[in-house]
Amino acid sequence: MKRIYYSIIILSFIGLFMPYNLNAQTQKEITTDPLPSWNQTGTKQTIINYVTKVTKEGSADFIPEEDRIATFDNDGTLWAEQPIVQIEFVFYQIAKLLKEKPELAQQQPYKAVAEKDEAYLKKMGTAELITLVNAAQANRTSTEFQQQVKEFFANFKYPKRNTKLTQIRYQPQLELLQYLQQNGFKVFICTGGTVDFVRVISKEFYGIEPERVIGSTNKYIYKDSADVNDLYLTSEVISLNDKQTKPANILLNIGKRPVLACGNEGGGGDVYMLRYSQGSSYPNLQLLVNHNDKEREYEYYEKPDVSLTMAKEHKWTVISIKDDWKTVFSPQ
């Protein structure tokens, strides 16, 4: 009896002090817009409606947290792809190599890189491209490679914009990634870039742990000797994570079908990832970024425009950068 009495007194006291803070917090939850860099368009409403319905316990649309799998492309979906960052990394590495071995600049395809011969670089064949990629990325330990990628991200400025690479991230997408994670989604990156490259910055750039990055892969060879205990990155490609290979790698990495998938038009690489998520038995959502904003970002389309055509046919939600995004790039 005495205990109950004391409890009532305590609860009353707590009641005296807590309401102000509690109300402030509730108020904040109601009025805080989870996607402030998105305009108040149908696209934003579609996203919020979807997240609201699948996270509402007891609802027929409810998805348990463990099955709230979302997959996002990276180039052109989370950051700009004009030019593609990893290709810039290859040129950056070659430039460093040419400083060490200037004699290489006498022979192609190194000569073209040294002379910034864009005409040559654009028409060079696969064999020469692979020569450059290997010189830039292969035949080193994973530890060395990670350090080289870090150095690139610390120093490189994005062409024409002269910004740090954090500033070519799309601000509205950063908010979307955070909004989904706060709502219990497991968010994965599913990129055409190589996993080794993107993982170095996935946490810092997107709040996504390295183990949630799916991408193109090269073979590693393990070496264990008196001098070395590490994996060597080779030039042998295991998987090019694009088109139909994206669903396959999603299943191989996650073991589940995504309920939300987001890609972009431009290269047609994401359409099967979106289709795959559409086969989920749960309510699902497909998002396709449309690069239609010449003023603030870039304007480019596929020829023929497979992605936008499929978006229409399969009722995907198209994100118009021009109309749906209040801000395009991250200020920081």
Added chain:
Amino acid sequence: MKRIYYSIIILSFIGLFMPYNLNAQTQKEITTDPLPSWNQTGTKQTIINYVTKVTKEGSADFIPEEDRIATFDNDGTLWAEQPIVQIEFVFYQIAKLLKEKPELAQQQPYKAVAEKDEAYLKKMGTAELITLVNAAQANRTSTEFQQQVKEFFANFKYPKRNTKLTQIRYQPQLELLQYLQQNGFKVFICTGGTVDFVRVISKEFYGIEPERVIGSTNKYIYKDSADVNDLYLTSEVISLNDKQTKPANILLNIGKRPVLACGNEGGGGDVYMLRYSQGSSYPNLQLLVNHNDKEREYEYYEKPDVSLTMAKEHKWTVISIKDDWKTVFSPQ
């Protein structure tokens, strides 16, 4: 002033009621053994000392949660491997197939399965084994395959023991998995079995999400048509997750080096996973299960015993089933 006064009163009241519960909880934390099925041996102490030191903030040995990566082999490490469960699955599937197509039983290697001709099965070549594995596992959608695996786990009894497959899990290891996860470790399975197979039960059997299973992989082909939106499992092997390939697949899947790795002697498949973890810049721990308990489990050794030899050379912690485990199998 009034506020401070009220606060003091509240704190005093809380003080009156809380000590009993708080003490009870602290008491429980101190006296609850996280590894009750482990005997009080040096092995158990090594594990507890390691976890304690690397989770102690401010200590020189502290590892941030995001880098507390632990990888466990499955067959012979988390559950019994005499016989290997996935090989039993192949025979189970072939038996079902022979019921549907009894005429197959006239030809090898199906005949040997139908007649339980162990001599033939033991000496059959790789080509015939692959024929059986493909008939059991390949050329079906991932959805169909998952259903078939579920059906197998629901019905199959482990040979000679006549127990459900949950009951060939090692109880001390289930406690270790839980103990590590409670201490902020991200625990991954790194198995020679195929990812598609082990993922079906990883959550239920081990509390490990499917995306934290690394294993052998076959190629998938994505099909999107009016009839089907799914991935087809093919017979083409991408990766056999064993020996030097384990470190490579760990890096490809996680992007980080484990700080704790646990495997078993028997096939020599885990030694490079253990060596790889030993190259971590963080304090690290290597555990190797020794199958030396003929009475309660099985007794078997490699010839030559590479794993135990390397354990000695590299100062790994050997788990003696006979001496270190109070109980071997999960009762449920």
